[in-house]
Amino acid sequence: MNKFKKITLDGLIYQNPTFMLVLGTCPTLGLISSAFSSMGMGLTVLVVLTLSNIIISALRKVIPNEVRIPCYIVVIATLVTFARMFLEKFVPDLYESLGGFLALIVVNCIILGRAEAFANKHTVVESAVDGIANGLGFTAALTVMGVICEFLGNGSLFGYQIMEFRISMLAKPAGAFLVYGICIALFVYIVDGFERARRVKANKLARENLLKEGV
Amino acid sequence: MTVKQFFKSSTFKCLITLLCVLLVSGVFLTIMNSLLKVTDEERFARAINKIYGKPVTTEAVAVGEQINEDNYHIDEAYLVKDDGNYLVKSTGKGGFDNGTVTCWVVVVVKGGAVSGIEKVVIDSNKNQSYISKINSAFLDGFKANFTPDVPFNANVGFVKTGATMSGNAICRSVNGAVDFVNAKFGNIKEDIFKDKNYTKYIDTANTKGEYDEATATVKFEITTSGAKYKGDNKAGAFTIAIDVDAVTGKITNYNILIDGSTGASFTQKMEKVIKPDGNYIFVGMDLEAVINFLNNGIELEYPGDNKGTPISSGASQSVHQCLYAAAFATENYKILLPAVEEPDGDGETEGGSENE
Numbered sequence: 001m002n003k004f005k006k007i008t009l010d011g012l013i014y015q016n017p018t019f020m021l022v023l024g025t026c027p028t029l030g031l032i033s034s035a036f037s038s039m040g041m042g043l044t045v046l047v048v049l050t051l052s053n054i055i056i057s058a059l060r061k062v063i064p065n066e067v068r069i070p071c072y073i074v075v076i077a078t079l080v081t082f083a084r085m086f087l088e089k090f091v092p093d094l095y096e097s098l099g100g101f102l103a104l105i106v107v108n109c110i111i112l113g114r115a116e117a118f119a120n121k122h123t124v125v126e127s128a129v130d131g132i133a134n135g136l137g138f139t140a141a142l143t144v145m146g147v148i149c150e151f152l153g154n155g156s157l158f159g160y161q162i163m164e165f166r167i168s169m170l171a172k173p174a175g176a177f178l179v180y181g182i183c184i185a186l187f188v189y190i191v192d193g194f195e196r197a198r199r200v201k202a203n204k205l206a207r208e209n210l211l212k213e214g215v
Numbered sequence: 216m217t218v219k220q221f222f223k224s225s226t227f228k229c230l231i232t233l234l235c236v237l238l239v240s241g242v243f244l245t246i247m248n249s250l251l252k253v254t255d256e257e258r259f260a261r262a263i264n265k266i267y268g269k270p271v272t273t274e275a276v277a278v279g280e281q282i283n284e285d286n287y288h289i290d291e292a293y294l295v296k297d298d299g300n301y302l303v304k305s306t307g308k309g310g311f312d313n314g315t316v317t318c319w320v321v322v323v324v325k326g327g328a329v330s331g332i333e334k335v336v337i338d339s340n341k342n343q344s345y346i347s348k349i350n351s352a353f354l355d356g357f358k359a360n361f362t363p364d365v366p367f368n369a370n371v372g373f374v375k376t377g378a379t380m381s382g383n384a385i386c387r388s389v390n391g392a393v394d395f396v397n398a399k400f401g402n403i404k405e406d407i408f409k410d411k412n413y414t415k416y417i418d419t420a421n422t423k424g425e426y427d428e429a430t431a432t433v434k435f436e437i438t439t440s441g442a443k444y445k446g447d448n449k450a451g452a453f454t455i456a457i458d459v460d461a462v463t464g465k466i467t468n469y470n471i472l473i474d475g476s477t478g479a480s481f482t483q484k485m486e487k488v489i490k491p492d493g494n495y496i497f498v499g500m501d502l503e504a505v506i507n508f509l510n511n512g513i514e515l516e517y518p519g520d521n522k523g524t525p526i527s528s529g530a531s532q533s534v535h536q537c538l539y540a541a542a543f544a545t546e547n548y549k550i551l552l553p554a555v556e557e558p559d560g561d562g563e564t565e566g567g568s569e570n571e
Contacts, residue, residue, distance in 0.1 A: 059236075062232065063232055063236075064225060064228050064229045064232055066225065066229050067229040067232060067233050070233060071232065071233060071236045074233075074236050074237055074240050075236065075240070077240075078240040078243060078244060081244055081247075082243070082244065082247050085247055085248065085251040085252075086251060088251070088253055089251040089252075089253055092253075092261055099347070
């Protein structure tokens with residue numbers, strides 16, 4: 001159980017693909033001007049990542065090492081094409097708002113990265129958990145930045161106008177870059193703070209134990 | 216390596232694995248494609264929902280012959296029975312990178328002519344990487360800026376979007392829808408300049424001209440066709456007022472009403488050629504002088520951006536359109552002159568009786 005908790009926490013926080021590993025930057029910068037688009041992109045990546053992790057993990061003993069990357073790419077491309085068809089059929093608004101970025105999921109480093117670094121070395125269940133955790137981490141990061149950029153850049157949230165005040169630059173890729181940088185800094189600062197507090201607490205506990213033993 | 220060795224080798228295993236993965240993927244996608252294919256009916260229902268927000272009853276209208284294939288293409292047309300308007304799917308050409316924008320246009324018809332644009336919705340596009348910059352304020356401009364017989368121009372009355380080329384293509388799409396409905400269901404306006412000389416770069420359907428008896432001049436309001444040029448930065452359509460003396464065939468007045476240049480810098484470059492001292496060089500020119508200005512021997516065909524031609528300026532497309540409009544006016548003013556009454560056989564001709 002501890003193993004799954006670690007995989008989940010890694011995907012969500014300690015190895016968050018967006019804030020800690022800075023992967024999938026292209027859709028991040030291109031789409032975070034709208035909270036709806038960023039959340040849609042995050043959820044699509046979550047599904048594709050989870051399915052690709054499951055399939056690649058299931059086939060890890062069948063696929064020869066020499067052709068593993070082409071095989072991964074074919075699997076990912078198939079899933080992305082399926083995701084495009086599904087969105088075009090059932091969620092056309094999201095399909096239109098994602099535009100070309102939807103097809104670019106094929107070359108998203110997060111998906112190929114998790115396939116190569118995790119799925120081909122772990123069991124199907126572990127890979128599925130890793131896919132969900134990383135996908136949720138990516139979705140959460142994109143949605144948070146999308147909300148910030150849309151709220152400050154357009155004065156709206158998920159398309160609903162809230163205020164007239166706006167900083168137009170934040171609704172553009174340059175503003176997105178700025179928000180992305182600030183979010184990375186804040187996220188790392190917070191995670192680092194927690195880590196430091198945890199280490200201090202552990203050291204204190206160890207010192208107390210030593211003192212007790214000494215007595 | 217023997218055949219047996221090959222079949223046992225890792226190369227063969229890799230090949231088979233890869234082919235299997237491809238085969239399974241292909242079969243899966245084929246099945247999914249047939250299951251998830253979006254039909255034309257679904258697309259139309261979505262478009263209707265986007266435009267009206269509810270289902271409406273429509274009746275398909277035959278598109279028939281295309282009117283102005285250079286600027287737009289009419290894809291589909293419907294009569295909306297709920298409100299009597301026409302819903303036209305029209306593709307505007309001449310967007311960025313020679314791409315197109317397809318729009319659904321709700322055209323209002325009253326008294327046998329188009330009386331307004333109710334709504335414009337973008338359906339799809341080709342190569343328009345800045346299409347997301349086209350906002351609702353721009354599209355709402357069609358309803359606000361409609362004037363009968365005046366084609367829409369992205370440079371006049373519309374908000375600036377930063378997607379000039381896509382905006383031009385949308386304007387052409389909407390102009391096409393208006394022309395189509397006017398020609399099909401409104402008072403049919405004859406295109407008297409169609410197929411005349413020097414009309415290749417002229418939007419003849421949106422060009423007007425009339426003879427002014429008081430000044431003995433033919434007054435034109437010429438709309439050029441900016442979509443003809445090749446390349447990325449194509450100049451938009453110009454609207455130019457030109458007066459031609461009915462006797463001498465020389466231009467007496469030349470004034471650009473709508474500047475189709477894609478930016479102020481292009482306007483400045485163009486004016487260095489056509490308005491070097493503040494006055495348009497075309498005033499006083501007749502057809503021969505206009506042709507001699509470019510003198511490329513190929514009927515004023517656009518010579519490209521090459522340096523060394525009289526229109527080389529960094530805004531050669533804009534200059535060429537202005538020149539071409541001048542050629543069009545000086546060539547075709549005779550069409551608008553009042554018909555001279557033929558003397559009947561018994562009547563005296565001027566001076567005739569004196570000779571007898």
